[in-house]
Amino acid sequence: MDFDLSPELRMWRDAVHNFVAKEIKPHAAEYNAREEIMWPALQKGGQQLGLLGMTVPEEYGGSALGALGMAIAIEELGWGDGGTALVVAAHNGLGCAPIVMFGNEAQKRRFLPRVVAGEPGQLAALALTEPNAGSDLKGIQTRAELEGDTWVISGSKMWITNAGEADYIVTLVRTSPERSSHSLSLIVVPTNVDGLHVGPPEKKMGLGTTHSHAITYDHVRVPRENLLGEVGHGMYQTLQVLDGGRISIGALALGIAQAAFEEAVAYAKQRMTFGKPLAARQAIQFMLADMATEIHAARLMVYHAAWLKQQGRPFSHAAAMAKLFATEMAERVTRNAIQIHGGYGYSREFPVERMYRDARLMTIGEGTSEIQRIVIARRVLSSMASLF
Numbered sequence: 001m002d003f004d005l006s007p008e009l010r011m012w013r014d015a016v017h018n019f020v021a022k023e024i025k026p027h028a029a030e031y032n033a034r035e036e037i038m039w040p041a042l043q044k045g046g047q048q049l050g051l052l053g054m055t056v057p058e059e060y061g062g063s064a065l066g067a068l069g070m071a072i073a074i075e076e077l078g079w080g081d082g083g084t085a086l087v088v089a090a091h092n093g094l095g096c097a098p099i100v101m102f103g104n105e106a107q108k109r110r111f112l113p114r115v116v117a118g119e120p121g122q123l124a125a126l127a128l129t130e131p132n133a134g135s136d137l138k139g140i141q142t143r144a145e146l147e148g149d150t151w152v153i154s155g156s157k158m159w160i161t162n163a164g165e166a167d168y169i170v171t172l173v174r175t176s177p178e179r180s181s182h183s184l185s186l187i188v189v190p191t192n193v194d195g196l197h198v199g200p201p202e203k204k205m206g207l208g209t210t211h212s213h214a215i216t217y218d219h220v221r222v223p224r225e226n227l228l229g230e231v232g233h234g235m236y237q238t239l240q241v242l243d244g245g246r247i248s249i250g251a252l253a254l255g256i257a258q259a260a261f262e263e264a265v266a267y268a269k270q271r272m273t274f275g276k277p278l279a280a281r282q283a284i285q286f287m288l289a290d291m292a293t294e295i296h297a298a299r300l301m302v303y304h305a306a307w308l309k310q311q312g313r314p315f316s317h318a319a320a321m322a323k324l325f326a327t328e329m330a331e332r333v334t335r336n337a338i339q340i341h342g343g344y345g346y347s348r349e350f351p352v353e354r355m356y357r358d359a360r361l362m363t364i365g366e367g368t369s370e371i372q373r374i375v376i377a378r379r380v381l382s383s384m385a386s387l388f
């Protein structure tokens with residue numbers, strides 16, 4: 001058993017950390033206040049580090065990192081800015097991954113090389129959620145019907161990250177009327193087609209540097225060959241994509257928690273009350289000790305889930321556990337980081353209030369905490385003796 005990162009992964013962590021410390025963290029407050037996507041950093045990160053092609057094989061222009069390398073990168077990005085980390089995580093894990101995993105050679109050549117550079121308008125997105133269906137994906141109503149060699153898509157989606165800046169949107173559609181696992185399919189929809197309307201960015205609680213949008217599909221016509229894999233495989237494909245996405249969201253939450261923890265430690269050392277620094281008070285020390293312990297536990301869980309994925313072993317339940325624990329941990333840690341800052345913690349002058357707002361999404365997106373518990377409980381109650 002070896003808990004050390006390989007020398008390559010340590011170098012990768014340092015490279016991403018240094019990049020984020022220089023190009024992202026110092027600008028996070030300003031970009032979040034303007035609710036603006038951090039394009040300069042995304043472009044540099046795409047070109048210098050391959051951050052926009054982490055799930056994409058090299059022959060299509062990507063950097064083809066393993067699951068551990070990607071988790072580490074998302075963690076570091078989350079340490080710098082939650083919103084920018086979500087842009088990158090959604091692009092790689094939700095937008096590119098379905099084409100990498102289920103696309104044929106022609107689809108990979110057509111769609112992937114265009115989206116790996118981090119250029120405005122060339123991100124990738126995945127549209128699952130609808131106004132009336134999120135956790136319950138079998139309930140989606142967006143329909144696709146085949147007319148000759150063309151899919152005609154009608155319906156609406158909600159909350160789609162990167163949709164306003166996407167080159168294409170992988171869309172989960174109903175290809176058969178009955179409520180069953182075999183009624184859904186994934187179709188790649190280029191964003192320049194007639195009938196596709198992407199709404200303005202939604203007004204959100206946090207994560208100002210990532211934008212999520214409502215979309216309507218008004219008889220959108222795309223060629224038959226834009227279907228990923230086989231008709232009726234969409235639910236099965238989506239669940240596989242979400243398993244990987246959950247490792248990313250766990251890693252992102254971990255990065256936010258690490259950043260809030262560092263702020264809390266620094267503040268506790270310099271803030272004086274009753275003639276002593278806060279860090280001398282046992283009540284504050286215990287809070288910091290709990291934060292450090294929970295961050296460590298979450299990091300082990302996220303890396304373990306990523307390692308299982310990288311080994312080609314089953315990892316769904318490990319990813320669900322890692323996402324559940326890391327995201328709920330990030331809520332506790334960012335909450336206590338504010339507590340340690342007292343009144344200043346509630347001020348926009350200090351970064352911990354932003355981290356608290358950013359962390360709040362993580363127990364909701366890519367499967368809520370309740371859905372993770374359902375996945376884990378199903379496994380615990382199944383006949384499979386061993387969890388890993």
Ligand SMILES: Cc1cc2nc3c(=O)[nH]c(=O)nc-3n(C[C@H](O)[C@H](O)[C@H](O)COP(=O)(O)OP(=O)(O)OC[C@H]3O[C@@H](n4cnc5c(N)ncnc54)[C@H](O)[C@@H]3O)c2cc1C
Binds near residue numbers: 127
């Ligand atoms: C900022 C942001 C970005 C997003 N990005 C994307 C994206 O890129 N693509 C995309 O497709 N979606 C995206 N989403 C949508 C997100 O994935 C959904 O909001 C999430 O899956 C929950 O679905 P819902 O909002 O419909 O809630 P619902 O499914 O209506 O759930 C409401 C509440 O009920 C609980 N609940 C539901 N069913 C059960 C049950 N059986 N047992 C117990 N509790 C249950 C849920 O856990 C939740 O607490 C994004 C959302 C946000 C806010």
